[in-house]
Amino acid sequence: MIENEQKIIPKCPRCESIEGQMYSSFSKSGARRCVCRKCNYKYTLNRKYPKAFKDEAIRLYQTGLSAREVGKILNVNKGSVLNWIRKLQNDSTKI
Numbered sequence: 102m103i104e105n106e107q108k109i110i111p112k113c114p115r116c117e118s119i120e121g122q123m124y125s126s127f128s129k130s131g132a133r134r135c136v137c138r139k140c141n142y143k144y145t146l147n148r149k150y151p152k153a154f155k156d157e158a159i160r161l162y163q164t165g166l167s168a169r170e171v172g173k174i175l176n177v178n179k180g181s182v183l184n185w186i187r188k189l190q191n192d193s194t195k196i
Contacts, residue, residue: 113137114144150177155185162186 111122121138128134133146154175161171162182172179 111135111144111146113140113142115142116140150181158182158185159189 112119113122116137116139118137118139123136123138124133125136125143126134128145134143135146136143158171158175158177158181161174162168166174168179168182168186171177171182175182
């Protein structure tokens with residue numbers, strides 16, 4: 102994202118264009134949706150969770166809670182929790 106006169110202009114993740122970006126709507130979770138007028142790609146802004154949040158989810162999982170229970174506690178999808186755990190396992194096996 103590029104800051105221009107106190108307005109944040111998003112960058113298209115597909116074509117990486119800054120021009121022609123337009124806010125379109127909100128997702129069900131309330132995240133801001135945009136559309137690129139150049140390649141007609143729709144994308145979500147700020148959809149990533151902070152690292153500390155993911156670390157907390159992993160810590161809860163490692164204490165013996167299921168991914169479903171962690172998801173309910175933190176109000177995230179259990180699939181996201183499982184993806185974070187798999188990514189951690191894959192990263193630790195590469196070392």
